[in-house]
Amino acid sequence: MVIVMHPTGSAADIVAVVEAAEAAGCEAHVSRGDSRTIIGLAGQVDQLEAAALRHLRGVADVVRISVPYRLVSRDHHVQRTTVRVDGVPIGPGTVTLIAGPCAVETPEQTLRAARMAKAAGAALLRGGAYKPRTSPYAFQGLGEAGLRILAEVRAETGLPVVTEVVDAADVELVAEYADMLQVGTRNAQNFALLQAVGGIGKPVMLKRGMSATIEEWLMAAEYIAQRGNLDIVLCERGIRTFETATRNTLDISAVPVAQRLSHLPVIVDPSHSGGRRDLVLPLARAAIAVGADGLIVDVHPRPEQALCDGSQALVDGDLRELARVMTVLPPLGGRTRAHPPAPVTLSGAAHARLVVGAAAASA
Amino acid sequence: MVIVMHPTGSAADIVAVVEAAEAAGCEAHVSRGDSRTIIGLAGQVDQLEAAALRHLRGVADVVRISVPYRLVSRDHHVQRTTVRVDGVPIGPGTVTLIAGPCAVETPEQTLRAARMAKAAGAALLRGGAYKPRTSPYAFQGLGEAGLRILAEVRAETGLPVVTEVVDAADVELVAEYADMLQVGTRNAQNFALLQAVGGIGKPVMLKRGMSATIEEWLMAAEYIAQRGNLDIVLCERGIRTFETATRNTLDISAVPVAQRLSHLPVIVDPSHSGGRRDLVLPLARAAIAVGADGLIVDVHPRPEQALCDGSQALVDGDLRELARVMTVLPPLGGRTRAHPPAPVTLSGAAHARLVVGAAAASA
C-alpha cells in the first residue's frame, strides 16, 4: 500500500501516518520528493483498512498495491490449473465445449439438445433447472424435476451435467444431481451462495458478474476457494456497457487478463454475451483464438418454442460449423478438443425411467 | 410489442408473423410503409417470448412497448404510496432521514451513532449486522449478535431499525429484530431473497443494483410485490460507470424517473454513492432538492476505526449541517421532515441488558 501525502502536509502529518501504519504492524518507508512525499507500506497491509488511513491529516491518496486475492492468484501458483469434471478436463492444453439448452423444459427437448451438443463436439451438457429471470412473470425453471431430467439425459448420452444453482439453500440438492455447479452472473456477489458451493465438494463454474471488474470476479472465486474448493472455472459472459446492439459486450480481453492473474481456467459464453444467434459462431471462434479454455453454448432443437433465450440458441445448421471450429482451431494453439468421458452402459432401469419421463412430458 | 419487418421481407413472411402472434392470443395490426412494414401487437403480449418472434423469417427487430412490471407501476396506481415503518412515513409530503453506522460493531459504537443520527434529524436507525463484502477477508458483520445490539439501541433511542439481509435463509431471523429489511445492491437480482422478503410482512428497502437499469430495479421490486408486499421503498445508491473519482456515480435523475414510473417512494444513499465523506452533504442536498422521499446516511462516532466504509461516514461536525439541511430544504418543496415515533419508556431490564452489553464489548 502506498500513501500519498498532500503537498501541504506537514512533517508532523507524516510522522502520524508512519505511526499509524506501524501500530497496525506494517513497515513504513518514506520517500520525500520535490512536490510530494509518499509512504510505502509493507508487511501485514491487508490488516489495515485503507479507508482509515485516508482520514489522517495531510493524506491525499491511498493506493493499494498487492492484489486482494490469494488462493486463486497466479503469483504463488504459477502453473495453470486443470479442473476435471467427471474426468473431462478444463484447462491448458485442451478446449472444452459445454453445450445444451438454456433451460430444461421436457425430457425430450433436453435429450434432443444433448444429442445436438454431442454432435457439435461437446464434452459436457449444460441445462438450467433453476432460472434467475429478470421478470417474475417469466419461466423460472422446473426445479428438481429439471434436475432429474438432466440426470436421465446424462445416463442416456454419457455427458456430465453442468447446472445452475441460485440459492444457498438449494446447493445440496443440486449437487446430488450435477457434476458441476454453475453460479450465474446475477449471483456473482451472492456471498452466501459462493460459500455454500465452496463447501459442497463439486467443481464450480463461476460466471462473471455483468458489472464485475476482473478483480471482483477473482474475489468472488476467492470466496469459493476459501471454503476449500479450488476446482473453479471462470466464465466470461459479457459485461454491461452503453452499447445496446448486443445484449452484453463480450470482454474478450478478460480471458488473457484473467489467465495471467489467476491459475484458474477461463471459458467463454458466446451465447449470452451477444444474445443473438448470428453472433454465437463468430464469438466462439474469437474465444478459442484468444486462448479460452472452453466454451459454453446454448443449443435447442426448436428455438422458436424455447421458454428462455431462444433467440440465441444454435440450431442444427450451425452445429456442423461449430464442430468444424472445435476441430480446426484448437490445434493452431497447440491444443486439442476435450472429449466426453468414455461411454457408460445405461442400465435398463435408467433407460426405462427416461422413456417414461419423456412419455409423461409429451402427454 | 412491435415487430419490424426487414425491407426484403415478403408478404408471406408478414402473414406468418401475424399467424404466430394470433396463435399466441394477440391481435396483430399491420402497417405497410414505403420501405418497411411494421406489425403492432396488442392483447396478451406478455405471454409471447419476443425472442421467438425474432426467429421468424423476415423479422428485422422486435420492440417491446408496454412496461413489464404491473404491481409497482404507476400506470394503474396513479397516487404515490407512503410506506410506514413503525409509524414513520416514507413517501410524498415528507423527507425521511435514515442514519446510523454502516456496520454494527459494538453496543457502545451503535448507541453513539444512533444518538448522532437522532441529533441530525433521523427518524429511523440504519446499521448492518450482515455485511456483503467484496473480499472474504473483510469484516462480515456480527450476525445475530449485531441484530440484538440494534434492538437494544432501538429500545434506548426509540428509533426503528432498518437492517440488511443477505440470504433467504436469514429472512425470518432478521425480521424478528428489524422494523424494515434492506436488500443490498449486490442482491438486487437475488430472486430467492426478493421472494423471501416479499413474504415476511415487513417493509423492505430495495437498493438499486449497481448495474441495474431503472426498469430492472422496478422488476426486482415486482418480485417482492408479487408475494403480497407493497411496502417497498426504492433506494438509489449510485451506478457503475467509467468514472473512478467516485466509488459509484449517483444517478440523481433516477429519482424523478422512478417516481414517474412507479408509485413507490424513492430515497437516496449519498454515502455509498460517492464513497467519500466530503460528498455526502452536497449529495444529500441534491437528493432532497431533486425530490427524493428520504435519505440514508452513514454516521460513525470514530470513522477512522470503522471496520467498514469509515471513509464515507459523517462525523459530529457534519451532523449539524445535515440537521440544518433537513430543516431548511424540505419546506421549499412543500414538505416536512419525518419524525421518529413518539418516545417509548425503556424498561429497566432492557436498559440493564444494554449496559451489560456495552461493558462486555469494551472489556
Next chain:
Amino acid sequence: MVIVMHPTGSAADIVAVVEAAEAAGCEAHVSRGDSRTIIGLAGQVDQLEAAALRHLRGVADVVRISVPYRLVSRDHHVQRTTVRVDGVPIGPGTVTLIAGPCAVETPEQTLRAARMAKAAGAALLRGGAYKPRTSPYAFQGLGEAGLRILAEVRAETGLPVVTEVVDAADVELVAEYADMLQVGTRNAQNFALLQAVGGIGKPVMLKRGMSATIEEWLMAAEYIAQRGNLDIVLCERGIRTFETATRNTLDISAVPVAQRLSHLPVIVDPSHSGGRRDLVLPLARAAIAVGADGLIVDVHPRPEQALCDGSQALVDGDLRELARVMTVLPPLGGRTRAHPPAPVTLSGAAHARLVVGAAAASA
C-alpha cells in the same frame, strides 16, 4: 510516480529501474517489503513516459501519483476563480443562469426565447448557430446568419451571448459575435479547437466529454489554459452509461469533485443531461443544491416546432418555477443570483436591423 516490482523481481531488476529513473532526472526511493518492493519516484516525473518503465524486467505496475494538470489545478491556486462574461460573474458566491434556445432558428424565435430566458432569471443568453449533430441529415445550424441574430437579440435584450464553436477555423468569426465561446461535448478532445479558443481572448465554457473522466475534462481545460486563457467555465452535462431511461446520466457528484480539484467554476446543463423536459427543473434544483456555480438551460417559445432538441426545452409554464428556484435556493447556500449587465440603450439603427431581420425571416 510509484513503481511496483513483481514478487519474483530480482535485486538486479530493482537496480535497473532505479538507474532508468535517475537517468530521467528523478530521485528514486526503494521500499522493500515482505512480499513486494516498491520504488517511489520524485522530481521531474512528468518527463518520464510511465509506459517505458513498465517494460523493464520485474516491473509489475506503475502508478501515477501527481495530477497531470497544473494551471487549472487547485493545488497551487486554492482560491476559486470567478469568470466574468461582459461583467456577469460565474463563480463562488453567485448562481448564474444561462438560458436560450438550443439552436438559433429565426430572429423572432430567438428574441422570444431570450425574453423567456430573462423572465426566468437568466443573466446570459445561450443559442447555437453551429450545431454538431449525430446525423448529417439533421439541422446543422444557421452559421454566421445565426451569429448575427444572436448579436441583434443581445442588443435588444442586453443579455451577453454564449454560443458554440465546432471547428478551429471558425473561432475568430464566432468570437467576433460571442461574449463567451462554448466547446461542446463531442469536441471535448478536439485539441486543435481547444488550443484555438485558448488563444482568442474570450471566456470559454467547456462541456465535459460524454465519456470523459473528470481528470480528462480538466486536461482539456489545461489545453485552453496553456494558451493563456484561464477564463474557463466547466460544464457538467451528463455522461454515457448503460442507463437508457435518460439521454445521459447527470454526474451530479462531478460538481463538488471538480470544484475540489480545480479552481475553475462548474455549472450544470440539466437540459442535455436528461434530454427530457420533465427532468429539467428537478435537475436544476439538484444542481444548485449541490453547489454548482450556474445552470445552462434550453428554452423555446414553441418546442414542438424546434429544429433541435425540442423535447427538452422549457416552456412558459416552467419558467415561473425556474425563476422561483433561482430566487429561493441560492440564499440557502449563502449565495445570490447573478444579474444581467446593466441595461444598455439600443441604438435606433440596431433596433431597425433587428426588426428588419425578424421581418425577413418571417417572410
Next chain:
Amino acid sequence: MVIVMHPTGSAADIVAVVEAAEAAGCEAHVSRGDSRTIIGLAGQVDQLEAAALRHLRGVADVVRISVPYRLVSRDHHVQRTTVRVDGVPIGPGTVTLIAGPCAVETPEQTLRAARMAKAAGAALLRGGAYKPRTSPYAFQGLGEAGLRILAEVRAETGLPVVTEVVDAADVELVAEYADMLQVGTRNAQNFALLQAVGGIGKPVMLKRGMSATIEEWLMAAEYIAQRGNLDIVLCERGIRTFETATRNTLDISAVPVAQRLSHLPVIVDPSHSGGRRDLVLPLARAAIAVGADGLIVDVHPRPEQALCDGSQALVDGDLRELARVMTVLPPLGGRTRAHPPAPVTLSGAAHARLVVGAAAASA
C-alpha cells in the same frame, strides 16, 4: 417510427398525433390494443423530429425503427465493399495487416518499424505525425516533418501510408503525403473533420469513438460518405467501460454487427484496445477469427524509448508470431493475407534524402 400512446391518452390525442404525422408527410397506421394504442408511421419519417412528437398530449414514447444512415447501410447495398489503398485491398476475402509506429519520431525509427511491419506481413504502414494527446504536455507529433518521413519510408519500403489527421485545416496537407487518412477516436464526432476528409478523395479509416454506439459510428461514416467518399474502413479500437484492467474494452462483437449493418470493411486495433503488449497477439488472433477484414498494430524498434504508447508496441520477438498468425488463420475462413503493392524502384534522390534525414535525426 412508432408512437406509443399512454394508457390514459384520449381518442382526440390519437387524432392529433395522426394529423401531426400526416402534416409532416407520413402515413399513420393506428393499432388499438387492450391497454395501449400504437401508431406506426411510414413514408418520409426522417423529416420528422421525433422529439416534437413526444410533446403531443398522450404520447408515452416514440420509437425509431428505420436506421438513420443510408449510404453506408447494407440494406440497399448488400454486397460488402472492398476499399483499395494504392491497390491494397481491405474487404471480404482478404485479411490486411497495417502496422508501424504509433508516432513518427525519427526517419531511422520509422524505417526500422516499417521493416518490422513488413516482416510481420503488413501491407500498409501506419504512423502518426499529428498525435491527439490527452495531456498538452505530452509529445504531439512532428507535424509535416513527420509526413515527409513517412513518404520517404514509403519510397524505401513500398508500403503505402496510413496516417491520422486531427484538424479539418490539415486535411489537404496530410492528403498530399498519405495514401489513407485516419480519423481517430477523439475526433469520431468532429463533424467538420469528417466532412473535410469526405471531400478529399482518399480512402479514410474511421476509428470508433470510445463511447460511440455502433449506430453513431455508422452515422459518422455517413458524414464522410455524404461528401462523396465511400472508401471508408471502419476500425474498432475498444470502448470505454467500467473495467480498468485494460485501457479500453475491445468490443469484438462490434465486428460482425457492423459488417451486418454496413457494407463497409471493418478492421480491429488490438494495440490501442488493450493498451498492453501482452494482449496484442491474443486480440489479433481473436479479431481475425471473428471475421475482421484486417488489423492495425503498433510496432516499435525500441518501445522502452517510444514517445507515445510504447507499452503496447510489439517488438521483434512478437513479430514472428504475428506473421505466423497472419499466415495460418485467414485460410480457416477461406481468406488470404493481403500483400503490399508490387515493389517500386527507389530513385537515387529519394534514397539520398532518406539517408540524409536519418543521419540528421541521429545527430
